[in-house]
Amino acid sequence: MLNRFFRLAEHGTCVRTEVLAGLTSFLTMAYIIVVNPAILADAGMPFAGAAAATCLGAAMGSILIGLAANTPIALAPGMGLNAYFTYTVVNGMGLPWETALGCVFLSGLAMLLMTMGGLRQLIIAAIPPSLYAAIAAGIGLFIAFIGLHGAGIVVANPATTVALGDLATPSAGLAIFGLALTGALMVWRVRAAILIGILATTMLAWVLGEVVVKPVEYSVAALTSTAFRLDIPAALGLGGQGTGFALIEIIFIFLFVDLFDNVGTLVAVTQRAGLMTPEGRIPRLKRMLFADSAASMAGAVAGTSPVVNYIESASGVSAGGRTGLTAVVVGLLFLVALFAAPYAQAIPAAATAPALILVGAMMMAPLAKVDWHDPMTSIPAFLILVGIPLTFSISNGIAFGVIAYVALKLARGKLRRADWLMLLLAILFAARFLWLAE
Incomplete structure (x- = not known):
């Protein structure tokens, strides 16, 4: 039944491989179960309710995209957007978190309407293949940097911005062990190399006493403390709460960042999985876009910040995941995690860091498709490549590349009538930078 529904044989995979891939993706994403509610708690949201909402949003989104689009991409509340939700919208602008959830819901609804009208698909189709390749590789550098920083191998430095960390620390040592083990297994073509590396490094961390679990009081029933608490009328500026312009700005930024972060992730993971068509297009794209829009709306109802496609899905793809069964497995594991969300910290960052670093390395392959001798393509591609990791934002990197492409x-x-959408995107990106600079 699974073979027929997910067309496993057609994609050259099997149930065992898909389950392992799903487990691998889940383990690299599991940090969000603790990190997201910790950030949302700073907005005054109940930690336990936010943890349950995080699991539920990730479960609903991952299962939906797996069943509807048959793709190995998993979803969960997005990093960056959760910080914007808490520190800018709630703490900075003084909006109640219930109103902020209403803004999240409305941005998801706007994305859904854009998908129904075909606008999101037009945007994706308008981006040239060379920029797609740079987006995929730039995200690879991004997640590799996240892994290196999480392991303490790369650290902040006021003089040089970044520097080499102390490799004698337990975290860095564990990560180096994981890198060596996983790299060796990958050289020997072991399909579960990434998963084995994560589990082996976690076990070593436990043996060395480097894992400290501090669970908080928690129950699945705590979901009710954030569920259905969103305030849509207030998000629309009704009832005298907030100013209309400020609320429009919030909804627009949620929409804008979510839109292009999701585009970047879809491109990167489908390229890595070899699922793109020979013309460089993403199959079943409309279903994927419907799924991530619906997931963001459902997440807001449950009580969490925007739910997005997760770039960590690339680790599951590297473990052999090729169909929606991988995403469904991730979703089911998030449902199980509802019962033990705070214990996700049992998997240390040093154990997942090697997976992110090595997956990032493998995502450099699309750069071979860029004509580096043609400045018309190489300059925008380079700006995307460095812009994503150095600004710590997928959407910023894409903006640099689109603006440079149109300007050149x-x-x-050589700007033609057919390039009207790229021109419009460049204008919108430039306006966004000017807006944020004020």
Whole structure:
């Protein structure tokens, strides 16, 4: 039944491989179960309710995209957007978190309407293949940097911005052990190399006493403390709460960042999985876009910040995941995690860091498709490649590349009528930078 529904044989995979891939993706994403509610708690939201909402949002989104689009991409509340939700919208602008959840819901609804109208698909189709390749590789550098920083191998430095960390620390040592083990297994073509590396490093961390679990009081019933608490009328500026312009700005930023982060992740993971068509298009794209829009709305109802496609899904793809069964397994594991969400910290960052670093390395392959001798394509591609990790934002990196691509076409006199959407995107990106600079 699973073979027929997910067309496993057609994609050159099997149930065992898909389950292992799902487990691998889940383990690299599991940090969100603790990190997301910790950030949302700073907005005054109950930790236990936010933890349950995080699991539920990830479960619903992952299962939905797996069943509807048959793709190995998992979803969960997005990093960056949760910080914007807490520190800018709630703490900075003084909005109640219930109103902020209403803004999240409305941004998801706007994405759903854009998908129904075909606008999101037009945006994705308008981006040239060379920029797609740079987006995929730039995200690879991004997640590798996250892994290196999480392991303490790369640290902040006021003089040089970043620097080499203390490799004698337990975290760095564990990560180096995981890198060596996982790399060796990958060289020997072991399909479960990433999963084995995560589990082996976690076990070693436990043996060395480097894992400290401090669970908080928690029950699944705590979900009710955030569920259905969103305030849509207030998010629309009704009832005298907030100013209309400020609320429009919040909804727009949620929409804008969510839109292009999701585009970048879809491109990167489908390229890594070899699922793109020979023309460089993503199959079943509309279903994927419907799924992530619906998941963001459902997450807001449950009580969490925007739910997005997760770039950590690339680790499951590297473990052999090729179909929606991988995503469904991730979703089911998040449902199980509802009963033990705070214990996710039992998997240390040092155990998942090697997976992120090595997956990031493998995501450099699309760069071979960029014509580096043609400045018209190489300059925008390079700006995306460095912009994503150095600004710590997928959408910022894409913005640099799109603006540069349009500017160079204008300078060369090669901008055509067919490029109208790229021109519009460049104008919107430039306006966004000016807006944020004020």
